Amino acid sequence: MQAAVYAAVGELVSEGHRDSVTVPQVAERAGVNPTSVYRRWGSIDALLSEVAVAALTxxxxxxxxxxxxxxxxxxxxxxxxxxxxxxxxxxxxxxxxxxxxxxxxxxxxxxxxxxxxxxxxxxxxxxxxxxxxxxxxxxxxxxxxxxxxxxxxxxxxxxxxxxxxxxxxxxxxxxxx
Amino acid sequence: MQAAVYAAVGELVSEGHRDSVTVPQVAERAGVNPTSVYRRWGSIDALLSEVAVAALTxxxxxxxxxxxxxxxxxxxxxxxxxxxxxxxxxxxxxxxxxxxxxxxxxxxxxxxxxxxxxxxxxxxxxxxxxxxxxxxxxxxxxxxxxxxxxxxxxxxxxxxxxxxxxxxxxxxxxxxx
Missing domain, CATH: 1.10.357.10 (Tetracycline Repressor, domain 2)
Structure with missing residues (x-):
């Protein structure tokens, strides 16, 4: 699931949705259940941070x-x-x-x-x-x-x-x- | 017009629209024509920057x-x-x-x-x-x-x-x- 969610975040951000990306959007794009995303990351803030760290470091x-x-x-x-x-x-x-x-x-x-x-x-x-x-x-x-x-x-x-x-x-x- | 537009930006940002505020939204809230906002500030980026500078310094x-x-x-x-x-x-x-x-x-x-x-x-x-x-x-x-x-x-x-x-x-x- 992590790879699919990371890829979805990357796609949405690079398509210009950086200011408005939401957990349901990410879940839909990744083909996973929004509940699973909330359970694992808690919030869009935490998810964006994690993807950024992975991308940056x-x-x-x-x-x-x-x-x-x-x-x-x-x-x-x-x-x-x-x-x-x-x-x-x-x-x-x-x-x-x-x-x-x-x-x-x-x-x-x-x-x-x-x-x-x-x-x-x-x-x-x-x-x-x-x-x-x-x-x-x-x-x-x-x-x-x-x-x-x-x-x-x-x-x-x-x-x-x-x-x-x-x-x-x-x-x-x-x-x- | 400047005071109304600054106030509108301040309201929208403080209401949580900071990630998605647009020129038409600002114009509607300020009661001015979007064209006037575009003509004076060019873009939402320029407008947000100007308001931030005014607020910050x-x-x-x-x-x-x-x-x-x-x-x-x-x-x-x-x-x-x-x-x-x-x-x-x-x-x-x-x-x-x-x-x-x-x-x-x-x-x-x-x-x-x-x-x-x-x-x-x-x-x-x-x-x-x-x-x-x-x-x-x-x-x-x-x-x-x-x-x-x-x-x-x-x-x-x-x-x-x-x-x-x-x-x-x-x-x-x-x-x-």
Whole structure:
């Protein structure tokens, strides 16, 4: 059922129904019972989020270049390339449009947090001075997604600027030690 | 006509039609001719953006505390308070949901850029070391808006963290001089 429902969401969103897609529509397109969709996903918001996460964070290999600057630059480039594909932009905006209230968590964000933690922990083990996970999320990930959903330009150069900025926050530490 | 159309957009969005509001709906609610709305605003996207900007950046006084850290902290707090009001969140998400393609510019962003330029220019005139306008936009404004539209938490403490981070980027400069 998951594959059929994911495909149905993808079709409906890409046909321009991103602002108005409903569970009954998805169920009809997928050829499944709406009750089954509600039981498994709870709401159209949860379903759109899950499809977006699957589409957005699917099979990117996590960089392992040997330096934190190399890892973060490659990671930021991969994400920038991925989330600026037209289909991805549509998904992301649909996800934002479907959000209600302030749930305090976002599935894409959680995936990025785990990835950042892993790269920063490896760099710290190598003895590199690193920014915090929070700083990487706030100053690399948040601006990338912000730019995509608000329609501002995102490219490799932009992604690398963000990485250089966040690394500049942490380079003060060794000087002070 | 502008006041009636703004009010109609506000009503429709707050009634939960944010994902599906159309020019004919707005025109009917405002009691004006749809053709007039199309002629003045061009599209529902442009109209939603304009209303959002008016709602989001209306009458905030620009801080002038005498230091860049004071100005940026107060500015970030004002913005955080403003864009986390339930009505503002709805507007912002509607704006994102209505965006198509990558226009490369965003009206809210332009307003924030002008404000940052003014505060940074004043600080530079006082002889303070300051980050660039680009850095303030990417590392204070983008994360604030990102968090609001994706439903992550935003408060004063969060806003001040962002300001401290961006100022840490520029404090390296005097040491190197």
């Amino acid at each position: 699917g099979d990117e290999p996590l960089p392992d270049t040997g330096t934190i600057v190399g890892d973060l630059r490659e990671w930021a480039s991969i994400i920038a390339t991925d989330i600026t594909r037209p289909q991805r932009i549509v998904y992301l905006r649909a996800m934002v449009g479907a959000r209600v209230g302030t749930p305090g968590a976002c599935p894409c964000w959680d995936v990025r947090e785990q990835q950042a933690e892993l790269m920063l922990a490896r760099a710290a083990d190598r003895g590199e001075t690193v920014p915090s996970v929070r700083q990487v999320l706030e100053h690399v990930i948040a601006p990338l997604y912000h730019h995509v959903v608000f329609g501002l330009d995102v490219d490799d150069e932009y992604a690398h600027h963000l990485v250089d900025d966040v690394l500049a926050m942490s380079t003060r530490v060794p000087a002070g030690r | 209306g009458d905030e006084p620009l801080p002038d505390t005498g230091t860049i850290v004071g100005d940026l902290r107060e500015w970030a707090s004002i913005i955080a308070t403003d864009i986390t009001r339930p009505q503002r969140i709805v507007y912002l998400r509607a704006m994102v949901g209505a965006r198509v393609g990558t226009p490369g510019a965003c009206p809210c962003w332009d307003v924030r850029e002008q404000q940052a330029e003014l505060m940074l220019a004043r600080a530079a005139d006082r002889g303070e070391t300051v980050p660039s306008v680009r850095q303030v936009l990417e590392h204070v404004i983008a994360p604030l808006y990102h968090h609001v539209v994706f439903g992550l938490d935003v408060d004063d403490e969060y806003a001040h963290h962002l300001v401290d981070d961006v100022l840490a980027m520029s404090t390296r400069v005097p040491a190197g001089r």
